[in-house]
Amino acid sequence: MNRAVPEWASGVCAGAHAAGILDVAYVPDNPLSHVLGEFERNYADVRLVLATREEEAFGIAAGLCLGGKRPAVMLQSSGLGNSINALTTLVIPYRIPMLIVVSMRGDEGEWNAAQTPMGEAVRPILDAIRIPHASVTDGTSAKRLVAEAAGFSFASGMPRAILLPRRLTTS
């Protein structure tokens, strides 16, 4: 299947790569498949590490950072719920920087009501655990927002999140 890469997806890849991210731990998600595919096709120096669960991806990313890398974790918002302990007892207290890219479910345009409670909770949860976050609302700004978030993360020694709303990823 040959799908055109959406501008937002190529922007996420370009922004992450520009910030020095060469390692991405992820759990698959439909919109993220555009990002992962773009990395595979056009970024030979980027290593994609498949995890079985989002919490595990954060553990792997923490280890990558301890080993001197600049990691990213990419996940669906539902998986943020699986990740809170990893974030609050490892990533945050040890000050381990990483870019977190969250593909949203349960926000505007969601068809499955089982996804909406977590979708509506994503921003309050990130605020509660003090992880700064920004949303990509159009393809043209994706690269800049991602590069800025990753750059701030590695400069400050703390994680930062980029949210990809369904309005963006399903348009």
Add this chain to the structure above:
Amino acid sequence: MTRLEATQAIVNACGDAAIVASLGHPAYDLFAAGDRPRNFYTWGSMGLASSIGLGIALARPAIHVIVLDGDGSLLMNLGSLATIGLLQPKNLTVVVMDNELYATTGGQPTPTATGADLAAAARAMRIEDATIVRTEDELIGRLRGTRPQFVVAKVAESPPTAKPPLDYVGIKQRFMAALG
């Protein structure tokens, strides 16, 4: 062999390996057996020691990484075995200090007490070099191979004698500086 004796044997034999310890008793024993800059002590994130070790092993293929996990901890993150089996990092050794107890939380039995076989689980996830050991010599002999190593060390519980400092950022910075 007690967990502390097993930990001491690993520290004595591991050279300049990086060691990641699961929270609670495994980390306390690592600190007691020999505090060293290449030790990374977790104080939370139960279950993730093998994932952290995997990340370090991927980032630094020239460094041998040893994970000191617990049976209860690994049972929280069995998917990690599938990921290690998928990626086959040659420089990663996962040692499960299997006392068949949640010792840190008061000694409740884990499923390994009634026969759950973590080494068989690892083999089923394509970590071929997965064994159960009961002596320090067997344990040391399994620390390094040409593929990822998975060692279930059947250990007796021993009361911890020391704890690492609650200096999370200091632990991290010292560890990263030691890896260079």
